[in-house]
Amino acid sequence: MIEGDRIIKINIEEEMKSAYIDYSMSVIVSRALPDVRDGLKPVHRRVLYGMNDLGLSSGKPYKKSARIVGEVLGKYHPHGDSSVYFAMVRMAQVWSMRYPLVDGQGNFGSVDGDSPAAMRYTEARLNKLSEETLLDIDKDTVDFQLNFDDSLKEPTVLPTRVPLLLVNGASGIAVGMATNMAPHNLSDVVDAIITYIDNNDVSIDELVTIVKAPDFPTGGIIYGYQGVKEAYATGRGRVVIRAKTDVETDKNGREKIVITEIPYLVNKAELIMKIADLVNEKKIEGISNVNDESDRDGMRIVVDLKRDAIANVVLNHLYKYTALQSSFGVNNIALVKGRPQLLNLKELISCFVEHRHDVVTRRTRFELDQAEKRAHILEGLIIASDNIDEVIRIIRAAQTPDEARENLIKRFELSDIQARAIVEMRLRQLTGLEQGKLREEYEALLKEIARLKDVLEHVHLRMEIIKNELFEIKTKYKDGRRTEIVYASEEFNPEDFYANDEMIITISHLGYIKRTPLSEFKTQNRGGVGAKGSSTRDEDFIEHIYPASMHNTLMFFTKKGRCFWLKVYEIPEGAKNSKGRAIQNLLNIDPDDAVKAVMRVKRLADDVEFTNSHYIVMGTKKGVIKKSLLADYSRPRQNGVNAITIKDDDELIQARLTNGRNEILMATRSGRAIRFNESTVRCIGRTGQGVKGITLESDNDEVVGMVCVKNMTEDILVVSEKGYGKRSKIEDYRVTNRGGKGVKTMKITDKTGDLISIKSVTDDNDLMIINKSGITLRVAVADLRTTGRATQGVRLINLDKKQDAIASVTKVLAERLEEELLVPDATDVDVPDVNDSEEENA
Template sequence: MIEGDRIIKINIEEEMKSAYIDYSMSVIVSRALPDVRDGMKPVHRRVLFGMNELGIASNKPYKKSARIVGEVLGKYHPHGDSSVYYAMVRMAQPWSMRYPLVDGQGNFGSVDGDSPAAMRYTEARLHRMAEEALLDIDKDTVDFQLNFDDSLKEPTVLPTRIPLLLVNGASGIAVGMATNMAPHNLVDTVDAIIAYIEDNEISIDSLVDIIKAPDFPTGGYIYGYQGVRDSYETGRGRVIMRAKTDIETDSHGREKIIVSEIPYLVNKAELIIKIADLVNDKKIEGISNVNDESDRDGMRIVIDLKRDAIANVVLNHLYKYTPMQTSFGVNNIALVKGRPELLNLKGLISNFVEHRHDVVTRRTRYELDQAEKRAHILEGLIIASDNIDEVIRIIRAAQTPDEARENLIARFELTEIQARAIVEMRLRQLTGLEQDKLRAEYESLMKEIQRLKDILEHLHLRMEIIKNELIEIKTKYNEGRRTEIVYSSEEFNPEDFYADDEMIITISHLGYIKRTPLTEFRTQNRGGVGSKGSSTRDEDFIEHIYPASMHNTLMFFTKKGRCFWLKVYEIPEGNKSSKGRAIQNLLNIDPDDTVKAFMKVKRLGEDVDFTNSHYIVMGTKKGVIKKSLLAEYSRPRQNGVIALTVKEDDELISARLTNGSNEVLLATRSGRAIRFNESIVRTIGRTGQGVRGITLASDKDEVVGMVCVKNMEEDILVVSEKGFGKRSKIEDYRVTNRGGKGVKTMRITDKTGDLIAIKSVTDEHDLMIINRSGITLRLSVADMRTTGRATQGVRLINLDKKQDAIASVTRVMAEQLEEELLEGEGLDFTDQTENQSPENSDN
């Protein structure tokens, strides 16, 4: 070690902590977080102060932005020019600031995310609002500090009359913390501050009644109120914002969604691209075109809908998948006396009032000091005017001004300041009129001094001044709210907009659904052979027909075990011959998920006795069965809920609505079936996995179907993949405990192939059989005789090709009954139970 050197050993952990804390506090205080008093970060404060020093007020000509940036960089803010310029640009953008502080001329960007022009092309000057923030800055109202090179002074805070932190909000990311504060309406904010001044003990609830909610520059809706209330009470909350939309109909009868306002900070161009991408990827159905027709009169995004699309359904998908609905995470962290602090609404208001009180007090002291100085000079001038001849003689006799001042001080006992003022007095002030003016000014000044002293002595006078100045600001910048509030979005009931009309719901085998008014069937002229109820694809057919009213609920269960809801009025309306819409496009189902079961419930959640006495029984292909109370599903959610926790190698195959005493049958691919009463299956919560219903013969075996039978007159029909079927009495299946291996339901051979379906049937049913080759056949169940349980069964169809096999079997109503139902004859719209009418078929 070289002599004279000193090596100081330090703990690296402590040094790193200290250095990091110093760095983070520097970022927090000097860069990223706003001051609670004026709502400004240092760069914004320096830009406004620099523009004020340049004298570019709102009534003066614009100056080049480069000139302003150079002034701020060279004197106050030694950082990159882009940081200063973009800070100034943002203060000039009406879609970024609720009340802009800079009046810009030129290209200052757009709501589409376009960049502003270079600073050499744009010009700017102070906005009237900024002048209110800078008013009285020359009256010792705020502290000044030395700039970066100690050559000039800059303000540590602005003496703003406007609560800028509340009306314009702020955002910033520091080290270890961030802030995100929402903008508000000036009128509401001023009213809330005045209410606080009049009663410092006012509750946050009372303040919330006045200030209501944030008011974003781009308008739109605040959807739901809980997040707003949380942010006001705690300083943190999640405010949901939605675009403002209207639905129009063109001359051709097609609907359009018109977007006139978008959520705060959403890029309009990116929003349109996002919608177009979702349409191209078929994640949103029903949109034919998106066009931006915005102009100088305002924003207008036109979303053209396809003829069969339902505007409300498309709109809900747009809210879900695009930034047409987004959230503003409120995090009210600001610097209070140089330290970051999380503030609620009352804290923000009280700190601003405290700042204004400090400004008014300092301004009053300054004005009192200036008034007293002027009064002191006036006292000397009045003495001189009373003794003008002698004063002139003393001044004329003196050899120098200093000698004249000394002689005046000695003669009239004046101060140095008074004597200087007398010596520098102009000859015109010797006239009688000017002497009267001196006395009038002195008397007025003495009254002003007394008024200023009273203000300094009485708190209520200072508060009255703050109130009056706020009222003046409110009157000058009075502007209504832009963002509308949907107070009770959680309780909004769309049923109020739909009459409870009777409908026919048809669901096809390939998953197309529609609703048709019952009146359309009843009023048609039908012939002796009935009428065609729906046209489907060649390989498709009507699988389910439900009579329902507009306020009924349809429940959908997917193979992944999720449950979704659709109100009947949310189902697309179609005429008798239309195909309908794919269920996948109406629900928020994962792309790799499919609907496996449906059921209709009259008024889910309203009839408590019904929902607490009925159950949903579900079965999976691995033999799991689960029974849950219907009441567990009485709170619909847009994204669905977990109805059954399905293991990775399993999937739901069926779900039925039961009364708690149905007979349950599960059939496996290996030709075995088990029968037990559902009462022996314990009720499990909605997210549970269920219990074992049947033990499978091997790892390759699986359950092919489940039936729940209430009417013991129904028969059990099983079908194998090689075209064999067997109709047996339900009594042939003895009742056992759940979880067993079951009994033989069909003798499975190479000739019959594996079992593929089990259905409960009567003579009033038909079977729709689809082969793997795509051929669809319809067979009447009435033509099938009843046989014993353990037999091979009879051949239902002849397969033309050896490799061909049955793909699926579906139970539908007999053709004659189907026609009657589609005509609306004999339908029961009040029945809620699961197996009392022929429209409730297996799934």
């Protein structure tokens, strides 16, 4: 054979795809995710089954962990020994598992994060609860599969009587998905399962009243209930856990915070170190010392306070900056019939009941088969005992056991199994007492066979068996809840840590933002009039100036139709002469996205009446307009939300806050504008596309701006790309129906160029005009006289080059007002708002 013929050419891209898919599926199915039926990953299942193989029941002596690990590695789990050992160790840790499955002896680590001793030093055996997970495994209750070298068989799932997935939870990171399931109290879970069995149509809300909330092995307090309800209803949620604390007073009258329980999965030693670091860095004031006084009787972390410190204030800061308050992100993903699936509480219970029903059915079939086999043999033995003299004569006359069996089969019409049992029968069974026992056993078996057949015929009997076994488990292993629930508490409110001081928010044209205390603008500096405030680049300028308090909210809308939120206290503070931070660095905006509209709302989450009576109106480049209730945007998310569904060739150009009774103006490049009442735009949900606001004259036409008419004293200013502008009264634009072509707002000619901007203006405004060549010019609106709607307008600026054109037009405060605001000797400032898209004007 030629050497080259042995090389098979394949496409590396296809090979990488298939190899990665195989790898990811292996991780998902065979490593990281638990089976919904027994709640175990393969490694945990193999450890328990391997320990069962070794006979390590709860009543037997402990065996070295190394012996167990070797058994599991050699027979079932051909991976690293540490993966098996640490899986076994975790099943023995009382702070990791709500109901440990392994009884360990020796150093199995600590809640401080100490590593367990080496496997050659520790010992282990199964505990009583884990024996319940393996019960009936020898009764054909579950399927078996060949191990890695096809030399042995291992169970694909355990026939557990304990709902392990719910009581112990699970966590794991697969490829492209992860699971994080909370532990629960066994009594609560059993009661919920029994309720489901009695009524399969029970609602999740009813089940929640039984299960109540997760029950963590380290105790603590579940703070707030909304995340718990979401987790049970959808399979995903955020459960906030707080440490359990008390405030004690020593003999000197000083207070100290005593922590007796910490949140689940928090490392105690790291927690104490974090508190000490924060004290040293002076991020938390009022703490004089931190001691760990934990012992075998329980946990006790003592935080000594300074004499003038207030315990509740210090405690709030500890919750804010340390793991004394942490969250458990519930993500109920488990393998259902070999496929990963997100499950709510009812589905988890349903899958366990289905598994138990399958186990009980298979066990009953197995027991029926065994009973029928035994009854068949007993029938033969009874026949033999009734004809004992003849049986003995036939056996004595036979030359071999096989001949004896054949003769017995012919004489008494027996089966081969019955004849074999008679030949192998002991002499003691010929006594009268033994013959009576045979008949009693046979009659009892007949009753058992009838019962088992009845169970197989009736589902309700099988369900009754499942309920009785669950009740037995509850009776044996129940305990009280460890984690308290505080139902009335809301989630941690960061506003508690910021005084509601007045601020000035400035946003530049290029997207730089900062907040400056209003007190800075009212401070009389020594001598002189000072200089203007914000230091921006040559081509940049202040576009928006907002007075706002620290608890206000700014809403940002991007051209892709996304909405983001920033609390004022989240905006970096800067001096009057600083540039600020780029908005892109504060929000999770895509690199190819950009902020198109900003609005300030004072009361977003806490004023239901306001959010349910105000609207956000959005306009797009292709003439679409959309109106949504402000309440739809009252739940901020870190990654933003879709404010409007934007088509590929479209983008958002403006968003305004309205009261539902305002009027809207939209203008197009072709020089037409439409005015209509916003009441003609029906209110739709947050992810809707909107409706037609104006009909474009051609495919190349587009909307250049949208104005929300809130003040009839304002004028409408339109600007064309070749430097012409025209100021007209709002009354010149008659109100028409939405969706029309509108009326002429400016006479478009080759001389004027296309329309590029429409603004509502007063004499208190200036226009910042940016040319495509990069030149920025400032024009006072007060210098423009009001003219008719259909005129060509007047030249605002002279363009030096023929190829040059206006790139954008922005409305800002008049220069005189801006000077008054931004110079440091302005002793009393009343800040006007250049962007009327905010709450007071709505």
